[in-house]
Amino acid sequence: MLIGLFEIRDVRYRPPGTEINLLNGVSFSLPEKRFGLIFGRSGSGKTTLLQLIAGLSKPTSGSICIQRYGKDGNPNQLPEVLSPEKVGIVFQFPERYFVADNILDEVTFGWPKQRGGLQLKELLASRLQRAITSVGLNGISLDKDPHSLSGGFKRRLALAIQLVQTPDLLVLDEPLAGLGTKMLFPVLFNQLFHVTNLPNLRYMNYWKARADVVKLLKHLKQELTILVVSHDLK
Numbered sequence: 001m002l003i004g005l006f007e008i009r010d011v012r013y014r015p016p017g018t019e020i021n022l023l024n025g026v027s028f029s030l031p032e033k034r035f036g037l038i039f040g041r042s043g044s045g046k047t048t049l050l051q052l053i054a055g056l057s058k059p060t061s062g063s064i065c066i067q068r069y070g071k072d073g074n075p076n077q078l079p080e081v082l083s084p085e086k087v088g089i090v091f092q093f094p095e096r097y098f099v100a101d102n103i104l105d106e107v108t109f110g111w112p113k114q115r116g117g118l119q120l121k122e123l124l125a126s127r128l129q130r131a132i133t134s135v136g137l138n139g140i141s142l143d144k145d146p147h148s149l150s151g152g153f154k155r156r157l158a159l160a161i162q163l164v165q166t167p168d169l170l171v172l173d174e175p176l177a178g179l180g181t182k183m184l185f186p187v188l189f190n191q192l193f194h195v196t197n198l199p200n201l202r203y204m205n206y207w208k209a210r211a212d213v214v215k216l217l218k219h220l221k222q223e224l225t226i227l228v229v230s231h232d233l234k
């Protein structure tokens with residue numbers, strides 16, 4: 001059986017017009033259908049790396065490719081350059097980039113505008129159905145305004161938007177950012193001292209959003225290769 005690896009080989013990146021390399025010889029590999037985490041302090045270049053992997057900018061040197069290996073562990077063909085169409089990227093705080101006023105338009109925003117044949121329409125409709133189901137949005141009306149969704153459901157929608165494109169690799173920048181981090185103290189305080197008057201439910205909902213997104217990523221990693229960057233190892 002062939003094993004495919006996403007390989008980042010000695011990648012360097014210097015933004016055009018600048019003198020400093022933001023990335024200096026980054027190399028790693030991630031097997032297909034596995035979950036990878038890149039952990040690093042703020043400003044270490046994580047977002048820059050994801051943007052290169054997603055094809056939003058080009059490495060100054062080095063390569064980003066898929067390499068397939070045979071049973072004997074040797075490459076069985078030339079590496080294939082990772083094309084941007086095969087990568088879905090979910091930015092930090094993806095809800096800030098929502099543009100439509102209903103979920104259906106948001107998910108289908110990047111779809112071909114020209115009139116496709118019935119086959120294309122059926123294909124797109126089935127992809128939409130799969131994406132919506134796999135992120136657990138199927139109970140929600142597609143007429144709903146994306147901005148009215150809860151924090152966790154906004155993240156689900158952001159994932160569905162990418163899944164519709166059926167990427168081979170999904171890269172996520174700080175997927176839990178803004179979901180519950182500031183809520184730790186009130187929840188702990190309430191649990192420790194059993195204060196009944198705190199607006200506990202709201203805090204708990206934030207924590208639920210975090211747990212929901214983690215659960216969803218665990219579910220998605222069965223079918224997809226996922227790479228997450230975060231400054232928060234926990």
Ligand SMILES: Nc1ncnc2c1ncn2[C@@H]1O[C@H](COP(=O)(O)OP(=O)(O)OP(=O)(O)O)[C@@H](O)[C@H]1O
Pocket residue numbers: 015018022040041042043044045046047048049231
């Ligand atoms: N186009 C650019 N020109 C010059 N410097 C840049 C450019 N883009 C990013 N930087 C700088 O490169 C460094 C790495 O940025 P990057 O956003 O990749 O880090 P990060 O690890 O994702 O940080 P955070 O966790 O805070 O998002 C930062 O110091 C940033 O200010």
